[in-house]
Amino acid sequence: MTPFSFEWQWNIEYLIFFGLLYIALGIIGAGLVFTLIKTGLQAMGFMRERHF
Secondary structure, three states: OOOOOOOOOOOHHHHHHHHHHHHHHHHHHHHHHHHHHHHHHHHHOOOOOOOO
16 A cells, blocks of 8 residues: 555554655655766766865
């Protein structure tokens, strides 16, 4: 069953589970988008790599 099923009933357990799941997926997705944008900018020469 998914939240989009007709028979779905929201309980506090589902809110907590899916809330944490979507937060984790959002963090992973934001990291991937950031990495892709930074890599693209470096490949095109707009950013240079820094070595600390």
